[in-house]
Amino acid sequence: MSSMRYPFLDLGRVNAPYAGELHEAALRVIDSGRYVGGPEVESFERELAANTGVLYAVGVSNGLDAMRLIFRAYMELGRLRPGDGVIVPANTYIASVLAVTDCGLEPVFVEPNERTLNLDTSLVEQALNDNVKAVLTVHLYGRPCYDGVLADVARRHNLIIVEDNAQAIGADSPVPSPGDTFRTGSLGDAAAFSFYPTKNAGALGDAGAVTTRDAELAKAVRALANYGSDTRYHNIYEGFNCRLDPIQAAFLRVKLRHLDEETARRRRIASVYDGNISNPLVIKPMIDAPDGSVWHQYVVRCACRDEFRRYLSENGVGTDIHYAVPPHLQSCYARYSGLSLPVTDRLAAEVVSLPVSSCTSAEDALEISQIINDFRK
Numbered sequence: 001m002s003s004m005r006y007p008f009l010d011l012g013r014v015n016a017p018y019a020g021e022l023h024e025a026a027l028r029v030i031d032s033g034r035y036v037g038g039p040e041v042e043s044f045e046r047e048l049a050a051n052t053g054v055l056y057a058v059g060v061s062n063g064l065d066a067m068r069l070i071f072r073a074y075m076e077l078g079r080l081r082p083g084d085g086v087i088v089p090a091n092t093y094i095a096s097v098l099a100v101t102d103c104g105l106e107p108v109f110v111e112p113n114e115r116t117l118n119l120d121t122s123l124v125e126q127a128l129n130d131n132v133k134a135v136l137t138v139h140l141y142g143r144p145c146y147d148g149v150l151a152d153v154a155r156r157h158n159l160i161i162v163e164d165n166a167q168a169i170g171a172d173s174p175v176p177s178p179g180d181t182f183r184t185g186s187l188g189d190a191a192a193f194s195f196y197p198t199k200n201a202g203a204l205g206d207a208g209a210v211t212t213r214d215a216e217l218a219k220a221v222r223a224l225a226n227y228g229s230d231t232r233y234h235n236i237y238e239g240f241n242c243r244l245d246p247i248q249a250a251f252l253r254v255k256l257r258h259l260d261e262e263t264a265r266r267r268r269i270a271s272v273y274d275g276n277i278s279n280p281l282v283i284k285p286m287i288d289a290p291d292g293s294v295w296h297q298y299v300v301r302c303a304c305r306d307e308f309r310r311y312l313s314e315n316g317v318g319t320d321i322h323y324a325v326p327p328h329l330q331s332c333y334a335r336y337s338g339l340s341l342p343v344t345d346r347l348a349a350e351v352v353s354l355p356v357s358s359c360t361s362a363e364d365a366l367e368i369s370q371i372i373n374d375f376r377k
């Protein structure tokens, strides 16, 4: 991949500009004598909460655990019960669905909107049944999946809104939440973040976080992630060990300081692609005005995907597919394989992710656009 003239992603190159700050952060933790919890994790949590515009952030082990802990905490607090339904977008990364089923909750798959590739919020109300108590909204590819329709249906039916914010740290919704916030991670009742190395704010290993305005939920998540213990040697839940390591917290404090530059850079690349790709065989993602997406991926669609990707590869452009097999067609979810989700199935056959990481300059994006325009010309 990295032998490509335009690599899709090269994490060594992504982190190289921060090497000095990352070394300093690692040394600080090594010298601190504090290797679980402590001031580095607490500072990161404060900084993430401030960046998100919520009162509470809890550092955890990864994005999947962040979501599992949110659902588990709602169950411990009696606000969700085993077997309750959760609306999930059919077009998502499988981790979103794994979190739901791991907690004994029942995913109710809803098709995406073809323009946003996100959950089609206008289909949520008709998908509800008496069992459904929550919506997991996924800000896929960095585009906020939140609007007045979703807020309204959640309010009228008393649904908990959980955000899968793994791909959208720093994104802003086009409409405010009832709490008058715009930033993803503050729009619903609780949100899960992932800092997997390829994400917009990547750790140097696995890491995640939960954000919420709800003090009781934050407390339950924190206890569940620490063996179910609220005070030392007192266990109020049958919990787990899902804590954030201080060394990752220290690295993430560096990444958080540079997040706005990274978001601006990704928006610039997206706007270069948007302004220059003009091949009728390639459908571009729409761009909102103002652009609140953080472009974790820039995903185009092409009906002749295999040929398109081969052509791009031959011309030095690395691409990827997010995602080739939707959750309901994975073999672990054979029980959902009979569902009819034609939009999701078609997207899975057509999507192609173009390079948008910090290995890609605006000039590269212009050259890649020209290569795309020459496809089958």
Ligand SMILES: *Cc1c(COP(=O)(O)O)cnc(C)c1O
Residues within 6 Å of the ligand: 062, 063, 064, 065, 092, 093, 095, 096, 138, 140, 164, 166, 167, 193, 194, 195, 196, 206, 207, 208
């Ligand atoms: C990455 C990702 C996750 C899982 O996060 P991990 O930290 O890898 O566990 C969940 N949902 C989405 C949409 C993701 O992109």
